[in-house]
Amino acid sequence: MPYFVSPKILFGKGILKRLDAEIKGRGKKALLMTDKNMAPQSAQLAEVIQGAGYEVMVWDQAEQEPSIDGAAAGKEALVRFQPQMVTAFGGGSVIDTAKAAWILYARPDIEVQQIGKEVSPKSRLNLREKAFFLAVPTTSGTGSECTWAVVLTDKAKNRKIAFANNEIVPDLALLAPEFTVGMPPGLTASTGMDVLGHAFDGFTARQQTDFSDGLCLQAMKMAFSWLPKAVKDGGDMVAREKMQNAAAIAGMGFGNSNTSLSHALAHSLGVTFHISHGRSVGLALIYSLDYITANPHFENTPDPKEKLASSARFVGINNASDQEAIKNLIQKIKFLMEEIGEPLSLKEAGVSPNQFEANLDDLVTRASKDVNMYSTPCECQGEKLKDLFCRMWVGY
Numbered sequence: 043m044p045y046f047v048s049p050k051i052l053f054g055k056g057i058l059k060r061l062d063a064e065i066k067g068r069g070k071k072a073l074l075m076t077d078k079n080m081a082p083q084s085a086q087l088a089e090v091i092q093g094a095g096y097e098v099m100v101w102d103q104a105e106q107e108p109s110i111d112g113a114a115a116g117k118e119a120l121v122r123f124q125p126q127m128v129t130a131f132g133g134g135s136v137i138d139t140a141k142a143a144w145i146l147y148a149r150p151d152i153e154v155q156q157i158g159k160e161v162s163p164k165s166r167l168n169l170r171e172k173a174f175f176l177a178v179p180t181t182s183g184t185g186s187e188c189t190w191a192v193v194l195t196d197k198a199k200n201r202k203i204a205f206a207n208n209e210i211v212p213d214l215a216l217l218a219p220e221f222t223v224g225m226p227p228g229l230t231a232s233t234g235m236d237v238l239g240h241a242f243d244g245f246t247a248r249q250q251t252d253f254s255d256g257l258c259l260q261a262m263k264m265a266f267s268w269l270p271k272a273v274k275d276g277g278d279m280v281a282r283e284k285m286q287n288a289a290a291i292a293g294m295g296f297g298n299s300n301t302s303l304s305h306a307l308a309h310s311l312g313v314t315f316h317i318s319h320g321r322s323v324g325l326a327l328i329y330s331l332d333y334i335t336a337n338p339h340f341e342n343t344p345d346p347k348e349k350l351a352s353s354a355r356f357v358g359i360n361n362a363s364d365q366e367a368i369k370n371l372i373q374k375i376k377f378l379m380e381e382i383g384e385p386l387s388l389k390e391a392g393v394s395p396n397q398f399e400a401n402l403d404d405l406v407t408r409a410s411k412d413v414n415m416y417s418t419p420c421e422c423q424g425e426k427l428k429d430l431f432c433r434m435w436v437g438y
């Protein structure tokens with residue numbers, strides 16, 4: 043991509059007190075969109091927004107998996123309340139639901155069922171005529187607070203739809219690590235694997251740029267260093283802050299490049315076996331990296347072997363040969379996953395042989411059609427894709 047987009051980011055412990063100055067005078071009403079789990083914790087944020095002169099209404103109906111139906115329900119709440127600020131408070135599911143609802147609020151001419159078709163990188167949306175968007179993440183994973191993309195589930199068709207446009211990048215992202223302290227170790231671990239997936243996918247995607255590369259590398263290094271600490275001690279505020287920053291940095295990395303193979307596989311796993319997004323990405327990551335270095339890459343695409351060898355060295359692996367460095371990089375991810383208790387195979391994730399067999403063709407079909415295949419640096423279809431899923435089931 044020949045451009046770079048980012049929200050204004052406020053970050054660090056105690057940052058909530060700086061929000062007032064950013065939003066004061068920009069509107070009179072704010073809809074705070076969240077889910078039932080996070081609603082009790084939104085009171086502190088609501089108080090700060092009220093202090094900046096806004097009437098605040100809380101909408102807590104966001105679902106665990108952001109869906110077309112959830113976006114439609116969010117839009118209805120926005121239309122009823124008519125805010126000038128949309129605030130998303132929660133994990134990636136809440137932020138994506140709120141982003142989609144915001145689009146539908148700004149553009150009532152777009153039918154919810156058509157949102158994936160109507161919103162594309164080239165659309166002119168004029169999203170800010172009614173409201174601006176504040177994202178306050180409470181997990182450290184999706185990076186949605188910094189990206190131009192939305193992923194929703196179409197429950198009726200049992201598939202994921204993804205769409206992107208520059209205007210969808212939030213105006214403000216508030217990274218207050220205090221809001222992530224409540225995440226249990228399992229959620230910290232799986233969302234952290236999403237960060238690593240974004241960093242590696244964004245670094246090896248066909249659309250990578252000099253700008254995205256630097257961010258992806260930094261996010262990798264931070265996740266390797268800080269994720270085990272955040273999982274081990276959720277009260278470690280330095281680890282929480284570093285992981286929250288890493289998630290946003292990876293978000294800007296892949297948001298200005300693209301996600302690729304691990305996400306194509308993960309979306310299929312998520313829809314088929316209802317494995318959480320972060321865990322699905324973690325499961326797919328080592329197999330995808332192995333695959334893109336073992337198969338010929340497309341022309342005019344950076345060589346994944348060179349890229350991964352350079353990232354291995356950046357995270358402290360100093361083998362003489364690129365091949366050894368890549369092997370040790372994949373081992374490093376595997377060790378990290380073992381340390382934080384994430385499954386390394388579909389078998390370990392609880393998928394039975396019968397379930398796997400019965401769903402293998404669907405897994406392949408869904409992944410082959412996933413938009414992330416277009417950013418994957420090499421061909422991955424048919425029997426090769428099937429073999430990849432079979433390897434993921436058995437394990438490394």
Ligand SMILES: [Fe+2]
Binds near residue numbers: 236323
């Ligand atoms: Fe992701």
